[in-house]
Amino acid sequence: MTPSTESGSPPIINERTIVCQINGRTVTQPVQPLTSLLELLRDRLGLRGTKSACNEGECGACTVLVDYVAVNACLFLAVNAHGSNILTIEGMLQPGGGLDEVQRALVEHGAVQCGFCTSGMAMRIRALVNEQGAHPADPASGMRVLPSRADIQKQLEGNLCRCTGYIKIVDAVEALLQKKYGNPA
Amino acid sequence: MKKQLDIIGKGIPKQDAGLRASGRAVYGQDIVLPGMLYGAILRTEYPSAAFSLDLTDALTLPGVACIITADDVDVNRISYKRDHPVLKQGEVCCIRDEIAAVAAETREIAEEAVRRIKVRYEIRKPCCDPFDALQEDAPTINRFAGGKFSHKNIAETFHYAHGDLEAERARSKIVLSRRFSLPRMTHACLGPSSITADCDIVSRKLTLYSSTQVPFLYQRDMAHALKMPPSDIRIIQPIIGGGFGSKLDMYPFEVICALLSMRTGRPVQIVYSRKEEFIASPTRQPMIIDLTAGVDAEGKFTFREVDIVKDNGAYTSWGATTPFVIMQAFSSLYKVRACRFDAKAVYTNNVFAGSFRGYGNPQATFALERMIDLLAAAIGMDQAEIRRINANEPGEITGQGLHYETCGHGECLDVVIRQSERVRNTANGGASRLQGRYRSGVGFASMLHVGGGAKIYRSDGCGTTVRIDPYGHCTIITGSTEIGQGSETVLAMIASEELGIAPDRISVINSDTDVKPWDVGVHASRTSFVAGNSLLGAIAILRKKLESKARQLLQCGDAELAFRNGLIETEDGAAHVALDKVVREMHFGEPNELAVANFFYEPPSQFQDTGFKGNVSGSYAFAAQAIEVEVDCCTGNVKVKNVWVAQDVGKVLNQMLLEGQIHGGVLQGIGYALYEELLMDGGYIINPNFHNYKLPTASDVPPIHFHPVETYDRHGPYGAKGVGEAPLIPTAAAIANAVSNALGVEISSLPVTPEKVLRALEEKNHKMHLA
Ligand code: FES
Ligand code: FES
Numbered sequence: 001m002t003p004s005t006e007s008g009s010p011p012i013i014n015e016r017t018i019v020c021q022i023n024g025r026t027v028t029q030p031v032q033p034l035t036s037l038l039e040l041l042r043d044r045l046g047l048r049g050t051k052s053a054c055n056e057g058e059c060g061a062c063t064v065l066v067d068y069v070a071v072n073a074c075l076f077l078a079v080n081a082h083g084s085n086i087l088t089i090e091g092m093l094q095p096g097g098g099l100d101e102v103q104r105a106l107v108e109h110g111a112v113q114c115g116f117c118t119s120g121m122a123m124r125i126r127a128l129v130n131e132q133g134a135h136p137a138d139p140a141s142g143m144r145v146l147p148s149r150a151d152i153q154k155q156l157e158g159n160l161c162r163c164t165g166y167i168k169i170v171d172a173v174e175a176l177l178q179k180k181y182g183n184p185a
Numbered sequence: 186m187k188k189q190l191d192i193i194g195k196g197i198p199k200q201d202a203g204l205r206a207s208g209r210a211v212y213g214q215d216i217v218l219p220g221m222l223y224g225a226i227l228r229t230e231y232p233s234a235a236f237s238l239d240l241t242d243a244l245t246l247p248g249v250a251c252i253i254t255a256d257d258v259d260v261n262r263i264s265y266k267r268d269h270p271v272l273k274q275g276e277v278c279c280i281r282d283e284i285a286a287v288a289a290e291t292r293e294i295a296e297e298a299v300r301r302i303k304v305r306y307e308i309r310k311p312c313c314d315p316f317d318a319l320q321e322d323a324p325t326i327n328r329f330a331g332g333k334f335s336h337k338n339i340a341e342t343f344h345y346a347h348g349d350l351e352a353e354r355a356r357s358k359i360v361l362s363r364r365f366s367l368p369r370m371t372h373a374c375l376g377p378s379s380i381t382a383d384c385d386i387v388s389r390k391l392t393l394y395s396s397t398q399v400p401f402l403y404q405r406d407m408a409h410a411l412k413m414p415p416s417d418i419r420i421i422q423p424i425i426g427g428g429f430g431s432k433l434d435m436y437p438f439e440v441i442c443a444l445l446s447m448r449t450g451r452p453v454q455i456v457y458s459r460k461e462e463f464i465a466s467p468t469r470q471p472m473i474i475d476l477t478a479g480v481d482a483e484g485k486f487t488f489r490e491v492d493i494v495k496d497n498g499a500y501t502s503w504g505a506t507t508p509f510v511i512m513q514a515f516s517s518l519y520k521v522r523a524c525r526f527d528a529k530a531v532y533t534n535n536v537f538a539g540s541f542r543g544y545g546n547p548q549a550t551f552a553l554e555r556m557i558d559l560l561a562a563a564i565g566m567d568q569a570e571i572r573r574i575n576a577n578e579p580g581e582i583t584g585q586g587l588h589y590e591t592c593g594h595g596e597c598l599d600v601v602i603r604q605s606e607r608v609r610n611t612a613n614g615g616a617s618r619l620q621g622r623y624r625s626g627v628g629f630a631s632m633l634h635v636g637g638g639a640k641i642y643r644s645d646g647c648g649t650t651v652r653i654d655p656y657g658h659c660t661i662i663t664g665s666t667e668i669g670q671g672s673e674t675v676l677a678m679i680a681s682e683e684l685g686i687a688p689d690r691i692s693v694i695n696s697d698t699d700v701k702p703w704d705v706g707v708h709a710s711r712t713s714f715v716a717g718n719s720l721l722g723a724i725a726i727l728r729k730k731l732e733s734k735a736r737q738l739l740q741c742g743d744a745e746l747a748f749r750n751g752l753i754e755t756e757d758g759a760a761h762v763a764l765d766k767v768v769r770e771m772h773f774g775e776p777n778e779l780a781v782a783n784f785f786y787e788p789p790s791q792f793q794d795t796g797f798k799g800n801v802s803g804s805y806a807f808a809a810q811a812i813e814v815e816v817d818c819c820t821g822n823v824k825v826k827n828v829w830v831a832q833d834v835g836k837v838l839n840q841m842l843l844e845g846q847i848h849g850g851v852l853q854g855i856g857y858a859l860y861e862e863l864l865m866d867g868g869y870i871i872n873p874n875f876h877n878y879k880l881p882t883a884s885d886v887p888p889i890h891f892h893p894v895e896t897y898d899r900h901g902p903y904g905a906k907g908v909g910e911a912p913l914i915p916t917a918a919a920i921a922n923a924v925s926n927a928l929g930v931e932i933s934s935l936p937v938t939p940e941k942v943l944r945a946l947e948e949k950n951h952k953m954h955l956a
Contacts, residue, residue, distance in 0.1 A: 048215040049208020051426075053375050054459040058875035061375060089208030103206040107198050110841035113671070113849065115205025116376040116426030122206060156883035160875065162375050162427050165848030166883040168841075 018082040022047070023091030031078040038062045038073035040081070041088060049089035049119050053160075060159030063120035064088045070127035072158075089119040092126065101176060102126050109172035113163035121159050125173055128155050132181055144181050149174060192682045193903050196841030200674045200693070201424075210424045213379030213396050218452040221381070222250050224445050225295035226438060226455070227285040227302050228465070229277040232534045232868025233311040236277060236304050238285060243301040248294035250449045252302070254285045258444055263410050263435060266340065268329040269500035271410060271440045278326060278499035280868055281465045281536045283437045288445040288453045311534035311868035315473075315496045318533050326532040327499060334529075340497045341530040343508035345797045347516060347584030348523025353488035357479030359563045365476065365552040366934040368862040369496075370469040372541060373880055376426010378466055379456040382442040386450035390417045391443055396425045398432040398666055399706025400698050402642075406435045411443060422666060422696040428707065429853070430540040431466055434502045438465070463873035467539025468863055470504050470530075471496045474552040476515075480560045484571050486521040489553075493528035498537030505530040505538075507545025509641060510634070512797060514549035517583035518633040519557075519575040524584060534868045542850070546634055546914045547857060551935065554630040554918035558925060568629055568922070569602040569609075577633065577807065579896075586798040589805050591896035593833030594631060597809035600831035600892050601629065605811035608827060612813070612927065625815045625826070628922025630915035636835065636898070636906030637803025638711035640790040645711070648702025649719040651680065651727055652781035655772060657751055657765030659684060659691045664704025665716035667695055671842040672712040676720055678839060679902060683724045685748035686764065702785070712909075713838060714803060715788055717902030722784035731780060735767050789900060804898040806906045808832035810851075812919040816927045818946060821939030823859055823924055825887040828916070832891075835898045835906035847891045847912045854916020856881045859936050 017030045022045070031040060038055070041047040041064070050073055053061035057075040064073045065087040092100040099107065102125045112118050128147075137144045147155070152173050153166070161169065204210050229236070240252055255274035263269045273282045285302055289295035312318050312326060318338040325337050334342055354360060381394040391413070397403040400420040408415035425432070438455055445453040457465065472495040479487040491512075497505055508528040516524045561571040577583075577594040609627040638645040650662040659680055667673045673693040681688045695701055704716070732746050735753040745756045754761030768780040793799035813827040828851055837843055860879040864871045872878045897904030921932040930945035 046217075048211075051212070051376070052214065053377060053426075054875055056459065056874065056876075058459075059375065093207060099203055099207060103203070106206050107202040110196065110198055110202075110845050112199060112202040112205050113845055114374075114376065114425060114427045115202070115210055116212065116374075118206050119208045150884075153883040153886065158882075160375060160880050160882065162373055162429075162853070162880065163849045164845055165850075165852035165889070166886045167848045167889060168845060170883065170886075 016079055018079060020081045020083060021085045023086070023088060033077070033079060035078040036074050037064065037076040037078050037081055040078040041073060047088050047090050051116055051119055053116065060124060061117055061120040063123040063159065065123055065127055068127065068130055070124045089122060092122060102129060105172040105176040106169065109168045109175065111164060111168040111172045117159060117161040121156070121161065121169060124156060124159050128173065129176060129180065132177055143183050146177050146181060190682060190903065192678045192688065194837050194840065197674060197678060197688065197839055198841065199671045200677055200688070205424070212376050212426050213381065213394065213423050214377065214456045216381045216394055216423060216454065218381065218383060221452040221454055222288040222290065222445070222449060223292040223295045224286060224288050224442050224453045224455040225292070225299045226283050226441060227299045229280060229282045229284055231277065231306055231308050232280045233309040234277050235275055235307040235309070236284060239303040240285070242303065243287065243298040246294060246298050246301060248290040249298045250288045250290070250451070251445060252285060252287050252298065253441070253444055253448060259412065260440060260444070261410050261412060262329060263406060263437065263440065264501050265503060266331065266501040268327050268331070269437070271437045279534055279536050280870060283441060286441045286445060288449050313533050313535055313865065313868050315494050315531035315533050318531050326534060330532065338532040339529050340501045340532050341505045343512065343526070343528045343797070345512045345516060345526040345585070346524065348488065350488050350490065350523045350525050353523040354479055356481055357487045358482045359560060360477065360479040361556065361559050361563060362475070362477040363556060363559065363933060365474045365555065367472050367474070367548040367551065368935055369471045369538065369865065370541065370857050370861045371463060371863045371878070372427065372429045372431040372466065373878065374427030374429065374431060377457040377459060377462045378438070379454065380439045380442045381452060381454040382446035383452040384443070384446040384450060390419070391447070392419045392421060393439070393443060394421050394423050395439060396422065396432050397435065398428050400666060401703050402706055403435050404698055407440065407443065410440045420698040429542040430544065433540045434467065459875065460873045463863065463878060464536070464870050467502055467504060467537060469541040470507050470538040470545060470548065472548055474548065476552050476556055478556050478560060480564055484564060484566045484574055486519055486575050488523040489515050489521055491515050491526045495528065495530045496535055496538065497530035497532050498535045499532060500537045501530070502537055502539040504540045507540070509797070511545040511549040513585065513587065514546055514553055514633060516585040517587050518553060518577070518631060519572070520577060520581070521584070535865055536870065542853065543910050543914045546632065546910070547854070547917055550630060550632050550914050551918040551921065554915065555921055555933065558922050572629055572631060573598050573602070586800055587805060588800045591804065591835070591898040592807060593894040593896045594807040594809070596894050597807055597831035597833055598631065600894065601809045601811035601829040604829045604890060605813065608813050622818050623815050624818060624927040625813060626923045626925070626927025627811055627813050628919045628924070628926055629809065629811050630918035630922060631807065631809045632911060632914040634806050634907070634911050634914060635802035636806030637714045637900055638788045638790060639802050640788070640792050642705050644787060645705055645715065645790060646785055646787040647704040647715045647719040648783070648785045649716070649723040650702060650781065650783050651720065651723040652779065653727070653764065653768050655765060655769045657686065657690065657763070657768065659686050660694060661691065661720060662694045662701050663716050663720065664702045665695060665712050666704070666707045671839065671845070672716060674842060675713050675838050676716060679717055679720050680724065683721070683728070683748065684764070685750055685752065687751070702783070711907055713905060714901055714907050715786060717905065718788070719784055719786035721902055722786050723782045726782035726784060727780065730771065730778070730782070731764070731767050734771050735762055738762050738767065738770060803900045804835065804906045806833055806908065806911050808911045808915060810915045810919045812916070812923050814920060814923040814927060816924060816942060821942035823920070823937055823942065825855055825920060828887055828889045830889060830891045830912060831894055832908065832911055833894045833896050833906065834908050835901045836895050836904035837893050838903065838905050843893065843908060844891060846908055848889055850910070850912025851889050851916050852881050852886060854913040855885065855920065857935060858917035858920035862936050
């Protein structure tokens with residue numbers, strides 16, 4: 001006979017306590033081996049800005065950054081987050097509550113319609129912009145090579161949006177990269 | 186003289202875009218109420234079967250609060266034909282069918298309880314082809330159908346005609362007949378369907394946090410289903426993660442959630458998994474269209490004869506009424522002297538289809554525009570030319586009685602023909618040049634859609650309350666609903682334009698049926714038109730009140746006043762008073778009244794008669810698209826290279842939001858044309874996930890060149906017409922025409938998959954060898 005716990009969840013095997021940084025705060029949580037990072041964020045920690053749209057790694061709505069890398073939180077096991085540094089959409093807001101530059105670019109370019117994809121999209125773009133920042137400019141010429149429009153489109157392929165047709169999202173990314181890392185004309 | 190506009194027409198981001206981008210917006214799946222339970226639904230495993238249930242195992246699971254089946258509840262059937270039981274009793278008719286539901290302390294327990302319910306099925310052979318269902322000896326698929334029609338499996342029929350068909354047939358130089366078939370496409374809204382029901386156990390009143398796009402019709406339908414007074418039901422609309430027509434009907438899961446809450450006296454939430462979303466939410470209507478059409482020696486369209494069989498699925502939704510729109514395309518898009526149209530929706534054991542952006546129009550436009558290319562080829566006329574000489578014109582009253590007071594059809598065609606000309610001249614495809622691996626082609630298509638609502642319900646109206654508080658902040662309480670399209674922002678812009686209040690000092694309240702005035706709902710691209718006019722009506726009343734107080738304060742007799750920058754001032758700006766001061770003086774001095782006004786707007790449209798004739802909309806929207814494709818003849822892949830869009834929008838209200846609607850619509854059209862089909866086999870859905878149901882991604886987006894055509898319709902707010910559905914409607918047709926143009930093959934079904942392309946090429950080569 002399988003023992004059932006009070007909550008009716010499956011028996012506790014190998015429950016493990018993880019410690020990680022989420023949006024700059026230290027979080028200590030017991031997790032089951034199969035708990036996803038998405039469940040941990042949304043259901044346990046109440047961080048519901050990260051969306052769940054497929055729960056099978058196909059849409060990108062749940063994208064968060066784990067140690068600066070964009071991952072689908074629905075497929076990422078919470079136990080693997082132990083010791084890592086996690087950023088979610090809630091952590092993107094500026095200390096005073098203002099929007100981060102990525103969020104602002106999306107808003108200003110009309111790239112938000114229903115907004116359900118926007119959290120994940122913003123996180124993916126955050127990773128893309130960070131990565132661009134990590135490439136140093138060519139020391140000889142002082143020039144940087146920015147990704148082409150097609151490159152940006154390719155990088156956003158894993159994030160589905162049903163409303164916008166992506167064009168304004170790509171516009172926002174292009175403009176932000178240009179503003180931050182563009183070569184003076 | 187047109188008034189100088191300060192705000193209208195500008196590209197202003199959506200009012201709540203920042204909230205949505207911040208992650209703080211609360212969607213249905215984010216709602217948590219104290220003591221909330223989680224609901225889960227048991228659906229059938231077989232599309233057609235008799236069944237019996239054993240709940241014992243499930244009921245003993247700790248954490249289960251209640252389980253309901255058809256035997257436990259006293260409810261009415263739903264859908265506009267009342268042919269859809271909320272919980273199925275003893276027999277199931279499609280793979281979506283709900284047979285039991287659980288409410289439990291956690292989602293996991295609810296799902297586990299569903300797994301523990303034992304069902305004994307007596308499997309029957311499903312009838313999945315509408316033509317089989319029309320056979321004499323076919324089984325009765327829906328036993329609540331009512332038997333109003335000539336065959337027991339017919340759910341709905343439509344007949345329309347104008348002109349002298351036989352005379353026009355005789356006058357035709359060319360007559361062609363073709364069969365077109367259109368697939369099941371699904372909305373795939375990124376936000377999964379959800380509802381949270383909260384029954385107050387003391388008053389028995391019900392609050393529903395529901396993503397419906399028609400809250401007042403929904404309230405009435407819910408009351409009918411639950412056998413309770415509509416006013417005891419309050420609908421609160423959380424932010425919606427995409428609509429596109431999918432939230433026009435009320436579905437069983439919503440009534441089930443209400444029942445679970447009423448049963449347990451606790452809030453209950455149901456959120457679909459993605460698989461459930463694919464299986465259990467409605468689709469675009471799949472259909473077979475038989476079209477015969479003629480053209481005379483000058484290339485003028487003579488007649489169209491249309492017979493449509495639509496796969497209705499097992500139950501009827503609003504989607505069964507799409508022929509209202511479909512027949513408009515056949516009767517009135519391009520001038521045509523005669524038309525006969527018959528459509529029937531046929532019950533099958535497939536999942537039922539619903540309404541989807543375009544409401545039947547993309548299907549109709551596909552068939553019609555493909556046929557126009559064939560007719561052009563048959564009489565040796567250019568594809569652009571034949572469209573241009575048959576285009577609709579301003580002032581035209583069509584055979585169906587649609588009155589085009591303004592009409593930008595010709596201009597839309599001119600624009601896309603001109604813009605695509607260079608590419609068209611260099612496209613290397615076509616019947617005569619069949620060399621090389623990559624072949625390109627250009628295709629055209631137009632569309633006609635209602636642009637000023639559609640009078641299909643007793644009222645097509647919308648109510649508005651507008652008020653200004655003593656600090657000069659304006660609140661618009663509108664009956665209309667925001668589903669991501671940006672209607673709130675457009676309303677705030679209108680109020681800003683008319684009252685001189687900055688947009689960030691205007692808020693829009695639109696999500697609570699206990700607060701907002703009546704409106705028929707979001708459909709038929711009507712929101713900006715109807716809600717915009719309603720708001721303008723309310724503002725006119727409010728301005729009168731404010732002006733009379735301001736005149737008193739300014740002691741300016743009956744001078745003309747202007748509302749600018751938070752002031753009311755004389756036209757010359759010589760004397761002015763702050764708007765908030767005027768409001769305070771109204772409150773605290775004579776006549777001691779609020780700065781508030783109500784208005785109900787009913788568009789100047791008519792009901793159609795029993796023959797479907799009449800001017801059903803306040804205005805009509807037109808568009809034309811030209812699309813360039815490149816086809817890889819080795820793989821069969823079609824790449825869309827350029828899309829030119831010209832659309833008669835009446836007047837641009839917000840350039841940025843308009844472009845957003847165009848881009849999003851065109852990409853959905855590309856999905857419909859090339860990738861998207863919910864595949865059914867023997868009543869089962871075989872691709873219920875994003876991996877096998879391919880949505881267009883960021884890499885699939887071609888350059889979209891958009892040119893708005895402004896025709897200033899006198900009925901629209903500032904001349905504007907509805908825009909939301911139009912951009913999707915001609916896209917698939919234009920792509921199919923482009924592929925056909927590139928390869929010299931016939932394309933008569935969607936999606937145009939690589940397999941279809943290769944097969945068409947093979948057939949063509951085969952024919953050439955024989956010749
Ligand atoms: S919810 Fe994680 S990828 Fe879709
Ligand atoms: S804005 Fe709706 S899914 Fe992207």
